[in-house]
Amino acid sequence: MKEGKKRLFILLGLSILVVYGAIFAFIWFLISNRSPLFNKILLISIVAAFVVIMLFMAGGLLLLVFSLWRFKSSRRLNKFNRCVVEIFFPAVSRMGRLLGIEQQTIENSYIKIVNQMTAASGEKFRAEEILILAPHCLQNVNCPHKITIDVQNCHRCGRCSVNGLLQMAEEMGVKLVIASGGTFARKFAQELKPKAIVAIACERDLTSGIQDMQGIPVLGVLNERPNGPCYNTNVQLCKVRQAVEQLIDEI
Numbered sequence: 001m002k003e004g005k006k007r008l009f010i011l012l013g014l015s016i017l018v019v020y021g022a023i024f025a026f027i028w029f030l031i032s033n034r035s036p037l038f039n040k041i042l043l044i045s046i047v048a049a050f051v052v053i054m055l056f057m058a059g060g061l062l063l064l065v066f067s068l069w070r071f072k073s074s075r076r077l078n079k080f081n082r083c084v085v086e087i088f089f090p091a092v093s094r095m096g097r098l099l100g101i102e103q104q105t106i107e108n109s110y111i112k113i114v115n116q117m118t119a120a121s122g123e124k125f126r127a128e129e130i131l132i133l134a135p136h137c138l139q140n141v142n143c144p145h146k147i148t149i150d151v152q153n154c155h156r157c158g159r160c161s162v163n164g165l166l167q168m169a170e171e172m173g174v175k176l177v178i179a180s181g182g183t184f185a186r187k188f189a190q191e192l193k194p195k196a197i198v199a200i201a202c203e204r205d206l207t208s209g210i211q212d213m214q215g216i217p218v219l220g221v222l223n224e225r226p227n228g229p230c231y232n233t234n235v236q237l238c239k240v241r242q243a244v245e246q247l248i249d250e251i
């Protein structure tokens with residue numbers, strides 16, 4: 001799988017604007033070829049709608065690029081940028097597929113953009129307001145302990161990353177839960193009401209998880225899958241620590 005650079009998402013977004021522009025030019029061509037009056041009114045309405053949508057999308061994309069470039073944003077701007085990214089995402093995915101770019105690469109780019117937006121907002125939280133949301137596939141498959149019910153059921157044998165995550169969460173004072181899927185991740189987020197989330201998962205689950213957590217600042221950390229997807233996965237603890245440190249008020 002190729003790394004998805006942030007600019008990939010932006011470039012695909014721009015290419016969508018180019019396609020919109022081409023459609024606009026085509027409609028304009030039809031108008032200028034003297035259709036009957038009704039057709040003209042209809043076409044002018046369509047063009048007007050296109051122009052409004054294009055201006056909104058171009059403005060949103062510009063603002064997003066500006067925030068990413070300056071690495072500075074506010075909570076409100078961040079929310080707006082998140083909306084822009086969510087609006088663009090389905091079209092960007094389709095455009096990427098058309099151009100033969102792997103979905104995972106686009107998701108990787110999306111996660112990087114969301115991470116940078118979260119970091120750029122500069123929002124800080126108390127340790128207890130931060131939740132580390134980790135996937136069940138980090139647990140060693142031979143481990144009999146029910147850590148999805150309560151992560152404290154881990155016996156800390158060190159055969160998987162859960163031990164290290166537990167130690168880190170305790171040391172930093174943040175919450176840690178292990179979710180066995182998107183539904184449980186949403187349930188934990190609703191019950192624990194964190195102000196910020198450090199989510200660990202693969203590209204696909206992180207993307208859908210981030211989209212589910214609208215309104216909550218999220219930093220995504222990709223897991224490593226040396227044994228294939230969803231099976232004895234790992235996470236680099238230093239990356240999780242780095243993400244928590246970006247969000248935490250003081251350590």
Ligand code: SF4
Pocket residue numbers: 139140143144145147154155156157158159160161162163
């Ligand atoms: S570290 Fe915890 S979760 Fe992982 S295998 Fe050992 S007891 Fe099980």
